[in-house]
Amino acid sequence: MRRSESILKRPDFSFNRGVYKSMGFSDKDLEKPIIGIANTWSELVPGSYNLRAVADSVKRGIYAAGGTPVEFGVIGACDGTAQGNEGMRFILPSRDLIANDVEVMVQAHQLDGIVLLGSCDKIVPGLLMAAARLKLPAILLPGGPMQGGPVFDERASDLTTLSEGCGMVRAGTLEEEELYRMENTCGPGCGSCSFYGTANTMCALSEGLGITLPYGALIPAVYADRTRIAFETGEKIVDLVLQDITADQIINEKSLENAIRLLNATGGSTNGVLHLLAVAREAGIDSKVMTEKFKEIGMTTPLVAKVNPSSKYNMEDFHNSGGIPQVMKELEPLLNLDVMTVTGKTVGDNLKNHREGRVNREIIKTLEEPFSKFGGIAILEGNLSPEGCITKPSAIKPQMHVFTGTARVFDSEETAEEAILGGEIQPGNVVVIRYEGPKGGPGMREMYKAMKYLYGMGLAESTALITDGRFSGTNNGCFVGHISPEAAEGGPIAFIQDGDEITVDIPAQRITLHVTDETLKERKAGFVPPKPKYTSGYLGLYSKLAASASRGAVVELTD
Structure with missing residues (x-):
């Protein structure tokens, strides 16, 4: 019996049915799997700004697959706005609030499955912690990265260019007016920031964990493919509920090893260590075990991808070069290929379906000829x-x-x-x-x-x-x-x-x-x-x- 069925049976739970019906749901809606959509949309965070549209596409997918979507809001704060002021003290602690928020809504309403929508630094880890904790069918779907701005200092500009520019103004190597003009151009649209910072690192690691659909991490926010993968996510979550494939079958010691491998191979954010430790804790894995894995995997994983700030290429370039599936294909001999993913197939099965396109070898190298023999993170x-x-x-x-x-x-x-x-x-x-x-x-x-x-x-x-x-x-x-x-x-x-x-x-x-x-x-x-x-x-x-x-x-x- 599905979770939602247990609280919607007649006559004992007619009251619960009446609650849903007061909002316009029908008997047919209540016969289907009830799928939550935890949406961190706001007008404060660029990476969350498009999530209303993403949620609409997810809903269409859920309906098409025979489910009933129910959307609710979750907090999500912007690291960028909080940088260098008292607001930053609240950013990391918000991660636990996000996990708790999702847990409360899912458990209070006995939802059958959950789609987690988020793109940014502590939002994605908080959602991952919730997925690992709840042990029910779950898919995490980012809103996608933003595109880069005009070239500055030999690479596409981004929001951090303004902070670097501030130092240049103080050093007398940049005019103030040029800095102020960049405010209008270095963040050309919504999405998680266009560099490989914590936000995009955690989206990438979600895909590496298998809790996000292949290619779902890095499709830019403005691409039509973002809408299509949102629809596919809606369809897939219903499949996971019907097959009883739960998050704890996906987020486990083996998939976390894959995520650590990916973190090192791509030179991701140091915050990835902190967040994977937190996710592992929710999955019941001791932090000392995880620390040893970080040390061992870091020394046995070559650096095969370089993205801004490690190179001039941004996230759009990374995606167009094959993104996370291409990196995982390069790492295939080092990965745990038998781990289940939200496709309903294993990592190995997913990689068999990967079609290599035009790979820019200045962004993604091979396992035989990497950027360096050791990974991007060191303990x-x-x-x-x-x-x-x-x-x-x-x-x-x-x-x-x-x-x-x-x-x-x-x-x-x-x-x-x-x-x-x-x-x-x-x-x-x-x-x-x-x-x-x-x-x-x-x-x-x-x-x-x-x-x-x-x-x-x-x-x-x-x-x-x-x-x-x-x-x-x-x-x-x-x-x-x-x-x-x-x-x-x-x-x-x-x-x-x-x-x-x-x-x-x-x-x-x-x-x-x-x-x-x-x-x-x-x-x-x-x-x-x-x-x-x-x-x-x-x-x-x-x-x-x-x-x-x-x-x-x-x-x-x-x-």
Whole structure:
């Protein structure tokens, strides 16, 4: 018996039927599978702006396949708008709210299946967490990436060009009027941002997990194919309900290994690590197991795709070169091919149906001749980060893969940005930004602007930045984030002092603070955690319950 049937049987549940009928549903509608559409549409997020139209196409597909669609709204915040201000503290914590929101609506109404509509940075992970948690038929459908803007600095411009341009204005290499003109052109239409940041990384990983239809991740928002795949998604979710293919049959240890492989092979966002840890937790997989998988797979996966910010090519170029199916075809010998997907077929079966088109080998290489032998994500460990931290070799110049410098320490993102723009950072410095972790931030803000300002000031290839916060998927330069334990929990990053020597060694997978254990113990003596910045509201709750970044920075209930 379907879930919805159990609450719509006559006569005991005539009241429930009456509730539906008060909104115009008929007896025939209530005989069919009731399919939820969790829609994160809003007029605040470019990646969500087209989701009303996408939802309409999904509904048509559901009706055509013999189901009854019921749409409901879910929150979704914009990382871009929140960058560099208090709003960013709310972005990562919103991920748990999204998962909870979907869970509440699905369970309260005993829906038979769910289509999850979302495109952006924490929205997609939140939806994936819900799918893994609910264990019912589910498909995630993004709204698609936006197209790039006019060429600037030798590549198609995008919204992050404005932040880089701000640094150039401060450095005197760009006129203010040119920066202001770019506001009108670098984001030419809606969609998730046109570079391979966290938003498009998570959409790509959803396809890699098998919870999104093939090609569904990267079809640009304005393409007619986006409408067609939305209709197909509506049809397919009804099939999954009838076949009883549930999300837990799709999101499991093997499919997560495929997603980690894809993350590394494409040089995706470092946030992908945080989010896959959170999704794995919902699927019942321990974070320590996942961390070991990240370390192992990162060292055995070649980098076969490069997209902005790692190259001049944007998401539209990536899609037109074959997108995720083409990358997975290149990786086929390394993948778990027997994993079920939302097509009702395995990964291996899907790849047999992939028809290779015109592949741009400047974007997607082969397994035999990759961009590099190792993947785009690296886990570092050492006395500065006993629980591990994250960096992105594919976004770092090879000559910066080993970097030693002297610390310049800041206790907030804002003070670091003031110092960078004020000319206080010099070549050879390691900028340390702490108390920006899950609890200390709270909310683990992205140090996006700090890195962009270093780039704009001409310091991207002569400095490094380390933090217990996060980075945007579009950041490049020598950076290390997610340092755990965080400063607010007494991690070693709390005891760095100006002038200390720090080494980032990506090939050795090490990060080292060059002070003795005795010195660290002396500095730690008498350490008192700072008072919470928020003591009420959702951030007050999150700062109390947030897990370490090494466990996905999820809201974690303790005994």
